[in-house]
Amino acid sequence: MAAINFQNYMNYMKNSLLILSTACVALIMGSCNKSSDTPDTEEGNWVKRGSFDGPARTGAVSFVINDTAYVGTGYNKSVSNSYVNADSVALANNGYLKDFWKFNMPATSTGNTQTGYTWTQVEELPGEVRAYAVGFNIQNKGYVGCGIAFDGLKLLKDFYEFDGNTWTAKASFAGSARINATGFGLGNKGYITCGYDGANTLKDNYQYNPATNSWTSVEAIAGGKRRGASVFVYKDKAYLFCGYSSSTYLDDMWAFDSTTLKWTEKNRITNATDNSFDDDYSDIYRQNANTFVIDNYGYLTAGDQGGTLISKTWRYDFVNDTWIRRTSLERTQRTYAVGFTVHNRGFVGTGVYGSTSYLEDFQEFIPSQTYEAND
Numbered sequence: 001m002a003a004i005n006f007q008n009y010m011n012y013m014k015n016s017l018l019i020l021s022t023a024c025v026a027l028i029m030g031s032c033n034k035s036s037d038t039p040d041t042e043e044g045n046w047v048k049r050g051s052f053d054g055p056a057r058t059g060a061v062s063f064v065i066n067d068t069a070y071v072g073t074g075y076n077k078s079v080s081n082s083y084v085n086a087d088s089v090a091l092a093n094n095g096y097l098k099d100f101w102k103f104n105m106p107a108t109s110t111g112n113t114q115t116g117y118t119w120t121q122v123e124e125l126p127g128e129v130r131a132y133a134v135g136f137n138i139q140n141k142g143y144v145g146c147g148i149a150f151d152g153l154k155l156l157k158d159f160y161e162f163d164g165n166t167w168t169a170k171a172s173f174a175g176s177a178r179i180n181a182t183g184f185g186l187g188n189k190g191y192i193t194c195g196y197d198g199a200n201t202l203k204d205n206y207q208y209n210p211a212t213n214s215w216t217s218v219e220a221i222a223g224g225k226r227r228g229a230s231v232f233v234y235k236d237k238a239y240l241f242c243g244y245s246s247s248t249y250l251d252d253m254w255a256f257d258s259t260t261l262k263w264t265e266k267n268r269i270t271n272a273t274d275n276s277f278d279d280d281y282s283d284i285y286r287q288n289a290n291t292f293v294i295d296n297y298g299y300l301t302a303g304d305q306g307g308t309l310i311s312k313t314w315r316y317d318f319v320n321d322t323w324i325r326r327t328s329l330e331r332t333q334r335t336y337a338v339g340f341t342v343h344n345r346g347f348v349g350t351g352v353y354g355s356t357s358y359l360e361d362f363q364e365f366i367p368s369q370t371y372e373a374n375d
Contacts, residue, residue, distance in 0.1 A: 041325045041326060041327060041371075042327055042370045042371035043325075043326050043327060043367075043370065043371075044313065044315075044326040044327040044365055044366065044367045044369065044370075044371070045327060045365070045366050045369035045370060045371055045372055045375070046327065046329060046330040046331070046363045046364070046365055046366075047111075047112050047363060047364050047366060047369075047375055048114055048331070048361060048362070048363055048375070049105070049114055049117040049347065049362045049363060049364045050114045050117040050118065050119075050361075050362060051360045051361050051362065052071065052101065052119060052349060052350055052360040052361075052362060053101060053118070053119035053120075053121070054071075054072075054097075054099050054101050054119070054121070054360075055076050055079045055083065055092075055097065055099075055358075055360075056076055056350065056358035056359050056360035057074030057075060057076045057079075057097060057131075057350050057358055057360075058074060058075055058076070058131070058335075058336040058337075058350065058351055058352035058358055058359075059073075059074045059075045059131035059132040059133075059147075059336045059352075060072060060073055060074030060097075060131075060336075060337075060338050060350050061073050061074075061133050061134065061135030061144055061338065062135055062338040062339070062340045063135045063136055063137040063142035063143065063144075063162075063340070064137055064142075064340050064341065064342055065137050065140050065141055065142050065162070065163075065164055066140055066164060067107070067342060067343055068102055068103065068104075068164070068342070069102075069103040069105075069340045069342050069347070070100055070101065070102055070103070070122065070142055070162070071100070071101050071103065071338055071349070071350065072097070072098070072099055072100030072101060072124075072125060072135075072144070073096075073097055073098055073099075073100075073125060073129070073130050073131060073133055073135075073144065073147065074096075074097050074131050074350065075095050075096050075097065075131035075132075076095055076097070076358045077094075077095035077356065078095070078356075078358075079092045079095055079097065080092065081093055081094070083097075083099075085099070085121070085124060089124060091124055091129075092129060093128075093129045093150035094129075094150045094151065094152070096128075096129035096130055096131050096148075096149065096150045096152075097129055097130075097131070098124050098125045098127070098128070098129040098130065099121065099124050099125075100121070100122050100123065100124055100125060100162075101119045101120065101121050101122065102119065102120045102121075102122050103117075103119060103342070103347075103362075104116075104117070104118045104119065104120060105117050105342065105343075107343050108343070109345065109364070109366060112372070112375040117362070122165075123162075123165070123166060123167055124167075125144055125160060125167060126160055126167050126169060127156075127158050127160065127169070128149045128150065128156060128158075129149065129150050130147035130148060130149055130150075130156055131147055131148055132147050132148055132179045132180055132336070133145060133146050133147030133148075133156070134146050134147070134181050134182070134183035134192055135183065136183040136184050136185045136190055137185045138185040138188060138189065138190045138208075138210055139185070139188060140163075140164075141161050141162060141163050141164075141210070142161070142162040143159065143160065143161055143162070143170075143183075143185075143190055143208070144159070144160050144162070145157065145158060145159035145160065145172075145173050145183075145192065146159075146173055146177065146178050146179070146181055146192065146195070147179060148179050155176075155177035155178060155179055155197065155198055156177055157172050157173040157175070157176070157177035157178070158172050158173075159171065159172055159173050159208075161210070170208075170210075170213055171208075171213050171214060171215060173192060173206065173215065174206050174215030174216075174217065175192065175202075175204055175206050175215075175217075176197040176202070177197060177198075178195035178196055178197045178198075178202065179195060179196050179197075179198075179227075180194075180195050180196050180227035180228045180288075181193065181194055181195030181196075181202075181227070182194050182195070182229045182230070182231050182240060182243075184231050184233050184238045184240075185233065186233060186236070186237075186238050186256070186258040187236065187258045188209075188210070188211070189207050189208060189209055189210075189258070190207070190208040190210070191205060191206065191207055191208070191218075191238070191256070192205075192206050192208070193205040193206070193220070193221060193240070194221065194225065194226050194227060194229050194240075194243065195227050196227045200225075201225040201226060201227050201245050201246070202225055202227075203220045203221050203223070203224065203225040203226065204217065204220050205217070205218050205219060205220045205221060205256075206218065207261075218261045219261055219262060219263060221240060221254050221256075221263055222254060222263045222265065223250065223252045223254050223263075223265070224245050224248075224250055224252070225245050225246075226242075226243030226244060226245045226250055227243060227244055227245070227287070228243050228244050228287030228288045228289075228303075229241065229242055229243030229250075229287070230242050230243070230286075230289045230290075230291050230300060230303075231291065232291055232293055232298035232316065232318075233293065234293055234296075234298060234318050235318075236257065236258045236259065237255045237256060237257055237258065238255070238256045238258075239253060239254070239255050239256075239266065239298065239316070239318070240253070240254050240256065241253035241254070241266075241269065241285075242269070242284070242285045242286055242287065242289070243287055244287040249285045249286060249287065249305050249306065250285060251268050251269040251270045251281070251282075251284075251285045252265065252268055252269070253265070253266040253267070253268070253269060254266065266321050267321045267322070269281050269284045269285055269323065270282070277322060277324070278322075278323075280325065281323060283310070283312050283314070283325075284300065284314050284323060285305065286303035286304060286305040286310050287303055287304060287305070287335075288302075288303045288304055288335045288336050289301065289302050289303030289310070289335075290302045290303070290337050290338065290339030290348045291339055292339050292340060292341040292346030292347065292348070292365070293341050293346070294341065294344055294345065294346050294365075294367055295344065295367075296317075296318060296319065297315045297316060297317060297318070297367075298315070298316040298318065299313060299314070299315055299316070299326070299346055299365060300313065300314045300316065301313040301314075301328075301329045301339070301348060301365070302329055302333070302334050302335060302337050302339075302348060302351065303335050304335040309333035309334065309335055309353065310333070310335075311328040311329040311330075311333045312325065312328050312329075313325070313326045313327060313328055313329055313365070314326065315367075326365075326367070327365075327370075327371045329348065329363065330363065330373070330374075331361060331363065332353050332357075332359055332361070333353055334350075334351030334352060334353050334359055335351055335352060336351050336352055337349060337350050337351030337359070338350055338351075345364055345366075346364065346365045347362055347363065347364050347365075348362070348363055348365070349361060349362030349363065350362075
């Protein structure tokens with residue numbers, strides 16, 4: 001753990017959320033807290049799948065093990081320090097959380113219904129309460145590390161493993177303690193890259209080997225330093241893209257190969273041709289977004305860009321290295337939410353709208369359906 005005073009960065013985060021909130025108030029009532037009723041594409045449909053049973057929150061983490069999603073940690077300033085589990089263990093401090101929940105859901109899609117989608121509380125994360133941490137799975141275990149502690153100043157680098165029942169402390173992250181990093185599991189290893197350490201935006205990359213409980217520095221992303229980046233994991237590669245650095249929202253994408261441990265640049269996410277397919281690519285780059293993979297495509301939604309919440313959803317074609325619009329995230333726009341894939345189905349939930357409207361709803365994206373309002 002590292003005690004780092006990075007109040008300037010926290011002020012930046014608070015001011016960004018204030019800008020988002022102010023921008024929403026300036027719009028026509030209802031146009032900011034919900035996606036457009038007439039999206040410019042109707043391919044794909046978002047269906048509400050119930051609400052998170054823990055406190056609403058922003059900056060949570062998620063991972064999937066044994067076809068089950070888990071969500072935990074995060075921040076909600078209105079949560080009391082009296083929030084405890086059945087054994088009277090404190091689960092909150094100053095709005096920062098350490099509780100964890102399991103998502104119970106049918107293995108196959110159930111149409112436009114919320115029935116059968118419930119949450120069960122599981123053992124809380126050891127160590128400190130935290131938000132804006134990193135969560136990912138390596139094969140059949142989940143991992144959580146880094147983030148910011150209860151005082152809003154101390155950055156963390158402790159690291160934990162979850163087997164579906166019990167948490168175990170593991171070797172601390174080898175890089176600097178950080179916030180807004182990107183983590184992913186690839187094959188039988190895990191990776192934490194990029195983020196912000198209280199003084200610098202980062203691009204370093206560390207590999208975790210669960211067999212030896214050890215960290216190794218591997219090739220850093222060849223693109224720019226960044227925080228709040230997004231990632232798809234598809235077959236034997238991780239596709240890391242976008243994020244924020246030095247007042248710039250990045251438009252590059254890099255594929256990390258689990259065998260060679262090398263990065264390869266993909267097509268830039270910009271209007272680079274005279275054809276129409278990339279005319280709106282500037283709508284793609286953002287920070288603090290959510291991703292999931294269905295079949296042979298990656299999906300991106302939510303997040304923020306330049307003080308504006310984004311609900312536009314884009315589908316990435318791994319084979320052709322191209323993007324295409326899909327139906328925007330419905331209901332409330334959000335940033336710092338969680339997204340995951342279970343049973344080849346994509347979900348997004350929690351997050352924050354404005355500066356203090358913490359969210360608890362979950363939605364599933366169904367590519368085969370067409371847009372239908374309020375289902």
